[in-house]
Amino acid sequence: xxxxxxxxxxxxxxxxxxxxxxxxxxxxxxxxxxxxxxxxxxxxxxxxxxxxxxxxxxxxxxxxxxxxxxxxxxxxxxxxxxxxxxxxxxxxxxxxxxxxxxxxxxxxxx
Amino acid sequence: xxxxxxxxxxxxxxxxxxxxxxxxxxxxxxxxxxxxxxxxxxxxxxxxxxxxxxxxxxxxxxxxxxxxxxxxxxxxxxxxxxxxxxxxxxxxxxxxxxxxxxxxxxxxxxxxxxx
Numbered sequence: 001x002x003x004x005x006x007x008x009x010x011x012x013x014x015x016x017x018x019x020x021x022x023x024x025x026x027x028x029x030x031x032x033x034x035x036x037x038x039x040x041x042x043x044x045x046x047x048x049x050x051x052x053x054x055x056x057x058x059x060x061x062x063x064x065x066x067x068x069x070x071x072x073x074x075x076x077x078x079x080x081x082x083x084x085x086x087x088x089x090x091x092x093x094x095x096x097x098x099x100x101x102x103x104x105x106x107x108x109x110x
Numbered sequence: 111x112x113x114x115x116x117x118x119x120x121x122x123x124x125x126x127x128x129x130x131x132x133x134x135x136x137x138x139x140x141x142x143x144x145x146x147x148x149x150x151x152x153x154x155x156x157x158x159x160x161x162x163x164x165x166x167x168x169x170x171x172x173x174x175x176x177x178x179x180x181x182x183x184x185x186x187x188x189x190x191x192x193x194x195x196x197x198x199x200x201x202x203x204x205x206x207x208x209x210x211x212x213x214x215x216x217x218x219x220x221x222x223x224x225x
Contacts, residue, residue, distance in 0.1 A: 006152070032211065043113070044153075044201065044216040051211070086153060095158060096141060096205050096212045097166060102152030 002027045004089050006101035013077050014109050021072040021104050023061075023087030032090040033063055033070040034098065039083040047072075047085070057081070077108045112136060114217035116202050122223045123192055131187040131220045133202030140207030142185050143214065144177060148198035156200075159185065160207055192224045 003026045013019055025031060035047040048056045050063040050070060061072045070087060084105050088098040115134040123129050135142050144156040155169035159179045170176070174192075179185040189196055199219040205212035 009150075043218055044203075046213045049211070088153075090211070095160065095166070096214065097143065097155060097158045098214065099155065100145070100153035102150065 002031070002089055002091065002099045004087050004099055004101035006085075006087055006104050008104045009102070010105045010107065012107045012109060015079055016076050019072075019074045019077045019081070019106065019108075021085050021087075021106065023070045023072065023101060025068050025070065025087075025089050027068075027089060027091065030092045032092055033061070034088040034090065035059070035061055035070075035072050036086045036088055036100070037083050038086070044086070077106075079108045079110055082106055082108045114202055114204050114215050116200075116217035116220050118220060119218065120221045120223075122225065124225055125194060126191055128188065128190045129192055129222065131189075131200050131222070133185045133187070133204075133217060135183065135185070135202070135204030136215055138206070139204035139215070140182060141205045141212070142179060143203045143205075144185070144187050145201045145203065146198045147201055147219065151198075153201070156187070189222075192222075194224050197222055197224045 005024045033050040036044050037047040038044045059074045063070050084103050086103045087101040090098050117132045140161045142159045146154045157177045158166040174190045177187045199221050201219045203214040203216045205214050
């Protein structure tokens, strides 16, 4: 079965510090990985997907199939990055049903 | 607005009562998903509807949970004989349903509290 693991429930950093939100997955096939974000009092929304290989709001994430990881990184955290971040997996070629991790709350201190 | 709409936004009920949660997807979206968001559990998949196909119910936690989608649009999630562990935010999402990757658009959720 597919599984997404986010080991940190809370990550607290200071403004300007680097950020890495960890995500590991288990899936025997070739997955598609995503990061979704929920800012305070806003709806859950897509941040980025691994296939796009893009940087959104300064965040990047690289799929490492050897380590089955998809960690989210940003070199310099901003206070407005404070939010709940969810890593999600979609089986390639399947429906758009996503399997989510338990989420990591990122708190960027001034 | 043109987003996914959920009602009610908050629901407080007594243990043992039945509740119905409603989701209006974005117009034209044929795929609809229900998730449950709770502390420590993250986002749990509940059920997925795609057009006229049989729904994927693999995430429903017990037979007290059911959902239907009428006319391919509005969906209702019903929880019978609610228990305290059912307390959570229930999120609905929709997507185009045309195949391949599609971004999910989420509603603002229904906060369910079972006393």
